[in-house]
Amino acid sequence: MTSDRTALSVNLNKVALVRNTRHLGIPSVTRAATLCLQAGAHGITVHPRPDARHIRPEDVRELAALLKAWPEAEFNIEGNPFHNLMEFVREVRPHQCTFVPDAEGQFTSDHGWDLAKDGERVRPLIAEAKSLGVRVSLFMDADARSIPLARAVGADRVELYTEPYAAAWGGPQHGEQLRRFADAAQAAHAVGLGVNAGHDLNRDNLPDFVQSVPALLEVSIGHALIADALEMGYAATVRAYLAALSRGSRMHEQ
Numbered sequence: 001m002t003s004d005r006t007a008l009s010v011n012l013n014k015v016a017l018v019r020n021t022r023h024l025g026i027p028s029v030t031r032a033a034t035l036c037l038q039a040g041a042h043g044i045t046v047h048p049r050p051d052a053r054h055i056r057p058e059d060v061r062e063l064a065a066l067l068k069a070w071p072e073a074e075f076n077i078e079g080n081p082f083h084n085l086m087e088f089v090r091e092v093r094p095h096q097c098t099f100v101p102d103a104e105g106q107f108t109s110d111h112g113w114d115l116a117k118d119g120e121r122v123r124p125l126i127a128e129a130k131s132l133g134v135r136v137s138l139f140m141d142a143d144a145r146s147i148p149l150a151r152a153v154g155a156d157r158v159e160l161y162t163e164p165y166a167a168a169w170g171g172p173q174h175g176e177q178l179r180r181f182a183d184a185a186q187a188a189h190a191v192g193l194g195v196n197a198g199h200d201l202n203r204d205n206l207p208d209f210v211q212s213v214p215a216l217l218e219v220s221i222g223h224a225l226i227a228d229a230l231e232m233g234y235a236a237t238v239r240a241y242l243a244a245l246s247r248g249s250r251m252h253e254q
């Protein structure tokens with residue numbers, strides 16, 4: 001993974017969600033991963049929730065095996081390290097794990113870590129993941145004041161929780177939200193953290209985000225991308241998201 005472009009990691013939760021409504025194995029999560037990687041995606045993300053409503057432990061194992069055939073691609077597993085995430089980290093040693101402070105059974109992720117409260121609890125788990133060769137990213141709200149704490153507890157990166165930006169996109173708070181995220185990214189860089197981003201990003205809101213948030217290493221996108229893929233197919237959809245990322249980078253350079 002290089003730092004001169006923003007990597008696209010495709011989140012396959014929603015493929016598994018549809019698959020789980022029958023006992024037929026379709027749509028296949030591994031087939032989706034293959035098609036996305038063949039189309040140019042840089043990585044695969046999954047969030048195996050404790051209730052296994054979408055990604056199941058077997059999906060994680062099959063994807064880990066599949067990704068061995070894609071040495072350039074990154075495998076990112078998200079989850080709460082106090083629930084089931086660390087079991088996956090220990091077993092399959094993905095390239096990256098993203099610690100997310102979700103409750104069990106939570107509808108979807110909706111906030112980042114409060115490290116003033118949880119920092120000392122996550123610190124040893126970050127150290128353990130890193131000792132296994134797994135990069136650690138912490139899911140964080142775009143709050144420039146709290147981002148440095150992620151470095152203090154040993155994280156390599158932060159993933160900025162982008163739902164507030166996505167919700168504001170195109171409306172009166174659009175510019176203010178972009179400034180918030182740009183400030184949070186600057187605060188991360190100032191202490192040596194890499195910056196990822198995700199949640200509710202889509203083809204429309206991606207270019208402005210990439211233009212405004214400096215040195216964005218990775219976006220993980222699932223819900224909107226898989227919804228687009230229902231209409232356009234995986235390959236055309238991945239290419240459209242890569243084009244949206246490039247558009248944002250070019251706007252940034254101008």
Ligand SMILES: CC(=O)[C@@H](O)[C@H](O)COP(=O)(O)O
Binds near residue numbers: 107
């Ligand atoms: C951490 C994050 O933002 C994503 O993992 C998001 O929570 C997707 O999870 P669901 O697909 O279960 O909504």
Ligand SMILES: NCC(=O)COP(=O)(O)O
Binds near residue numbers: 045200222223
């Ligand atoms: N980390 C965010 C992610 O993987 C996907 O979030 P979404 O695009 O499904 O909202």
